[in-house]
Amino acid sequence: MTNSRTMRVLQAVAGMVVLAAGWQILSYVFSHYLFPPVPEIISRTIEVLITGSLLVDVLLTAGRIFGGLFGAFILGSILALVIGQSKTAENFIAPVLTFFQGIPALSWVVFAIIWFHGIEFRVLFIMVMTTLPAFTFQILDAFRSMSKDLFEMTMAFRPSRWTLFRFLIVPTIVPGILTAWKVNLGNAARVVVVAELVGATGGVGYQLLRQQQLFDMAGAMAWTLQLVLFVLVVQQTINAIENWALRYRAVSERAM
Amino acid sequence: MASADPVIRFRDVSKSFRRPDGRGDFVAVDKLSFEIGKGEIVAVLGKTGCGKSTMFNIVAGLIEPSSGEARVIGHDPFREFAFFRGKIGIVFQNDRLMPWRSALDNVRLGLQILDTDAGHANESARQWLMRLGLSGHENDYPHALSGGMRQRVSIARAFAVDPEILLCDEPFSSLDEMTARDLRAEFVRLVRLNNKTAVFITHQINEAMEIGDRVLVFHHPARIAYETRLDASTSEEKRRTMHDDIMRVLSVEQAPT
Numbered sequence: 001m002t003n004s005r006t007m008r009v010l011q012a013v014a015g016m017v018v019l020a021a022g023w024q025i026l027s028y029v030f031s032h033y034l035f036p037p038v039p040e041i042i043s044r045t046i047e048v049l050i051t052g053s054l055l056v057d058v059l060l061t062a063g064r065i066f067g068g069l070f071g072a073f074i075l076g077s078i079l080a081l082v083i084g085q086s087k088t089a090e091n092f093i094a095p096v097l098t099f100f101q102g103i104p105a106l107s108w109v110v111f112a113i114i115w116f117h118g119i120e121f122r123v124l125f126i127m128v129m130t131t132l133p134a135f136t137f138q139i140l141d142a143f144r145s146m147s148k149d150l151f152e153m154t155m156a157f158r159p160s161r162w163t164l165f166r167f168l169i170v171p172t173i174v175p176g177i178l179t180a181w182k183v184n185l186g187n188a189a190r191v192v193v194v195a196e197l198v199g200a201t202g203g204v205g206y207q208l209l210r211q212q213q214l215f216d217m218a219g220a221m222a223w224t225l226q227l228v229l230f231v232l233v234v235q236q237t238i239n240a241i242e243n244w245a246l247r248y249r250a251v252s253e254r255a256m
Numbered sequence: 257m258a259s260a261d262p263v264i265r266f267r268d269v270s271k272s273f274r275r276p277d278g279r280g281d282f283v284a285v286d287k288l289s290f291e292i293g294k295g296e297i298v299a300v301l302g303k304t305g306c307g308k309s310t311m312f313n314i315v316a317g318l319i320e321p322s323s324g325e326a327r328v329i330g331h332d333p334f335r336e337f338a339f340f341r342g343k344i345g346i347v348f349q350n351d352r353l354m355p356w357r358s359a360l361d362n363v364r365l366g367l368q369i370l371d372t373d374a375g376h377a378n379e380s381a382r383q384w385l386m387r388l389g390l391s392g393h394e395n396d397y398p399h400a401l402s403g404g405m406r407q408r409v410s411i412a413r414a415f416a417v418d419p420e421i422l423l424c425d426e427p428f429s430s431l432d433e434m435t436a437r438d439l440r441a442e443f444v445r446l447v448r449l450n451n452k453t454a455v456f457i458t459h460q461i462n463e464a465m466e467i468g469d470r471v472l473v474f475h476h477p478a479r480i481a482y483e484t485r486l487d488a489s490t491s492e493e494k495r496r497t498m499h500d501d502i503m504r505v506l507s508v509e510q511a512p513t
């Protein structure tokens with residue numbers, strides 16, 4: 001187990017090393033303002049992380065991602081609950097959500113700018129609208145994965161609604177919800193930089209826009225890496241929570 | 257309520273389901289009437305698809321009869337949902353353990369739902385696991401237990417709430433015969449020792465005769481086609497005759513269509 005894990009990490013590192021080496025070669029061939037050398041990108045990335053005034057932008061974006069996801073999670077849970085209770089509600093709501101799924105993030109940016117004033121509210125609106133449909137469908141799937149057998153078994157003890165929720169529903173939907181958070185986190189991290197084009201005066205999206213105006217490729221890379229690192233860290237955290245929450249599962253010794 | 261009142265009473269109970277293709281109804285239970293008294297162990301025998309589980313679900317209050325009257329301890333099991341808290345213990349065909357709970361926590365489930373004091377629930381669950389020969393496995397998750405052990409946990413879970421009635425729907429049919437025989441004997445011993453009333457559904461004649469004080473044979477759709485009583489003093493010869501009679505009744509029954 002430990003071996004295959006070490007192996008996986010090594011392979012992942014090897015892939016990144018090859019990518020970095022390729023980039024480094026390009027930096028010898030082309031001008032540095034097109035392909036800045038890898039050490040420069042790394043030092044700029046670290047600079048953002050250790051400079052308080054810059055780190056604030058990363059944290060601001062992280063806050064916007066979490067805010068949007070949290071809003072979409074709450075709204076999505078309510079919608080999933082309503083849809084789960086009635087087929088009619090599903091027939092009304094599901095097509096609307098599917099329709100929303102087809103709207104590009106940039107369109108939401110335009111709508112938000114026209115409709116609303118506050119920057120943070122615009123960003124929140126965009127984040128929620130872009131992640132809500134997938135979140136709702138995933139929560140709904142988690143609900144529907146509940147076993148009829150376990151439901152009947154539990155009902156035979158005559159639980160109150162709250163007890164049923166605590167003892168059966170929560171444990172059944174937790175795996176699906178953790179997966180939904182992981183998937184939507186990736187989406188949200190990609191959308192947030194677009195959402196920050198609504199006139200935000202801070203955040204990774206704002207910084208990226210500035211690097212473009214300055215024609216600073218190393219800076220653009222450094223800010224991009226902030227988001228990538230952020231997603232990796234949070235996903236690993238969710239993985240850890242998942243491993244803990246699902247520790248009861250049988251582990252197959254044979255890799256698939 | 258006088259002690260002579262039946263614990264379970266069905267009067268002309270019918271249950272029909274809508275056909276999946278929407279063309280009319282399908283009768284699973286057909287004017288079924290019977291009574292089960294306190295302390296009885298009744299085996300219900302019938303072919304697959306004859307409506308045994310449907311009858312069982314009516315007693316358990318999980319579904320409502322289409323017509324007729326079902327009473328358990330004098331109450332309507334479907335309508336008076338809350339009345340039956342802690343009064344019925346169920347062992348299903350498959351163990352239905354919660355995979356995220358350890359053996360001990362699975363046994364504690366009913367006690368937790370009944371709001372039993374945590375310390376007491378723990379102690380009681382531990383003892384039931386011990387009685388079913390599972391000491392040392394308290395903290396094992398279901399996936400780490402064998403099929404027989406899992407079904408033992410589910411029996412412990414049903415007994416732990418100290419219910420008046422135990423309902424079992426073919427609980428040992430997926431186990432090998434050796435394990436099933438051990439568990440049958442164990443089950444009957446526990447029911448008698450704790451003075452419970454039990455309904456035990458099966459499709460095996462031998463199992464029905466081994467467990468029941470009384471055997472009800474179901475027609476297809478469910479109503480009583482044959483009924484007999486037996487106990488420890490019933491002679492080998494009489495048992496053989498009963499067995500043959502039951503065989504005959506069952507073979508007359510047409511196979512489910």
Ligand SMILES: Nc1ncnc2c1ncn2[C@@H]1O[C@H](COP(=O)(O)OP(=O)(O)O)[C@@H](O)[C@H]1O
Nearest residue numbers: 273274284302303304305306307308309310311
């Ligand atoms: N919820 C249901 N909807 C439709 N048909 C059902 C339902 N439950 C049972 N049936 C049908 O009723 C008949 C009796 O089923 P069941 O009670 O499970 O039989 P048994 O337990 O004796 O094998 C079967 O033909 C089954 O298909």
Ligand SMILES: [Mg+2]
Nearest residue numbers: 308309425426
């Ligand atoms: Mg059945």
